[in-house]
Amino acid sequence: MKRRQAIQAILGTPILTALPAASAAPQQTPRPANDLPKLATTVADAAADAERQFFTPQQLAVLRRLGDLLVPAGENRPGASDAHAAEFLDFLLAQSGHARQVLYSNGLDRLQLESGRRFNRRFEDLTAEQAGELLTRLQTPLSYRAPLAEFLWAARGDLLAATFNSREYAAAQTAAGRRAGGLGTYWYPIE
């Protein structure tokens, strides 16, 4: 419910709290027989919550926290959590190749392991300063790859893209009077 309310708040739609009082059925004139109406629908994310498909609950929790650290919210800028980037990546990784899945699974598990080893705490419970000590691999040049670095660079790129390409990000840009990016020419299947 919390997630649905958050989306509705961003999209500016009303939050339903209780059923309205019963009222008399409105007068209806029959629709024309040849009417072909365009029906209003809503996106699944506005009415439902994504189910976990690939990560374990613990891994997803680490990824969410990682998203908060790498892509935090800012002024008129939703962060990874607002954009449900971790949940989206869970869906994407469920369909990805084995190498990518292993990179993420091992990377998230390793972060959790190092967090416990160094701070005796779960990664999602670290302070920003503590987490920063584990994220120093992101501050090394692009060409250098220490263990864990490859995962962190990949996750950073994916979390950024998942956030920038989200409905929430576009809505925030529009609300701030900026042109929402991410528009493109989509090609339908050509038969």
Next chain:
Amino acid sequence: MAVLLMKQEYDVLIIGSGASGGMAAYTLTQQGVRCLMLDAGPAVDFDRHRALKPVYDLPYRGFGRPGRFPHITQASEFDANLWADEKENPYTYPNGDPYYWVRIRLIGGKTLRWGRASWRMSDLEFKCRDHDGFGENWPISYADLAPYYDRVEPIFRVAGRRDGLPQIPDGVFLADNSPDSLSVQRFIASANKLGVPTTKSRVATGTLASSANLLLPDALATGKLTIVPNAIAREITLDPKTGMVNGVSFVDRQSKRHLHAAARVLVLGASTLESTRLLLNSTSTAWPDGLANSSGVLGRYLLDQFYVKNCIQSIVPDARGGKGPRNLMGGGGYIPRFRNLKAGEKKFLRGYAFDFSSGGTPASKYFPLYGDALFQELADAANTGFNMTTMGTVLPRFESRVRIDPAVKDAWGIPSLHIAQTYTENEREMAKDATGVAEELCRGAGFEVLASHAEMVPPGESIHELGTCRMGKDPKTSVLNGFNQSHDVKNLFVVDGSAFTSGGSQNPTLTILALAMRASQYIAEKMRKGEL
């Protein structure tokens, strides 16, 4: 298998509707030749088949379905439906040496998505053996093709600047005299100091610069062209009495019905590897190794251009924070081949070129930061980028080849290709040299270099595959003569990139168009004289 025979006969049967097939149709129909064109794909309806969409409405938020196109890095989730499906159209390559075969199977072919770079080749390419002793000369020279370049450039509305550089001959351009931004001027000054030439890009202009809008409509308007879409050519058939080509058997893409189209002359413009594949699949007692392959080189001498994408990513420092003047950023240009203009200057043969471009924000991967620090840096670096990409000559080698893989068939039962091409020390040395030069030029312009590399993309990814059905004077070492005509079977012509004897650092499409026009003119003349 019952085969439905089509009753009409056409003068010329053209396979493929892209640059080469489209130009063949355009030229032949204007000469009054009745043409039937078969294309493996459907026609595009630009109103119905595309729409503006936000990325968040796509199922994968722009990431694309994982694994859909393992070998097409150019595909995005927006245009995924344009590219040939790799599962329906499989191919193989040796373990450890991937080949990226990038295809579009729609009317108009790859001209629906090409980069439009339009460069003439010179005698440095056509007479390359005379220049540096490697490989073979083409059976034609620049002078033979120049009149056709002259006619192709206005059709494709090529814009450019005449600079008198012999390695990229000037053409019939829409004049591009646009002013260069300050950053580009600084870069050009840096290049001048090192004696490296620069020029404006030469590009086909217009909303769409495709066979679909520039060639096929005029061909259809003559009333002499019939286009059959969704027609996958399976095998070329021969008249048993004369041994000449008499048509093509093909499969309907949607129903999988088998049909046969007949003609007096066959023109293959199915794209480099598809034309060769069709020839290799057209075996008989007379042609056990593929049709018109008495030389044994059909499928051999596969080449392309090597690319080092974004070999340099730099920043124009005074553009940081949005503080630069309005005319500081924007635009770009091209550095043509400048190495080995005299033979033997460097330890590698031939040369490379660069595209350079000013503007845009460097990708986040270039900044070793995260969180608010990254966002601040990205904001500061907005529209400060200056980058370069290398395109280099790949030497034609006998061992770079395609053959039929009998164990692999496409969704229509047609045997597919096994593609073997690797880059060699010559290409690697060129890539290293190019990156070194690029870095020197950027630093000389006062740019801040964020990253540089000399890593080539895999063979094929340039989408400039050439060769495998090469032209030559000697029928023992080539498949086609100087008019793209088979040495062995006189009513067979191959007019796409497979005919190239060698390549250059120039994008090949303009040359493909000119060759196709020239060959088609030759066909029409021969037909008028009753010699075909």
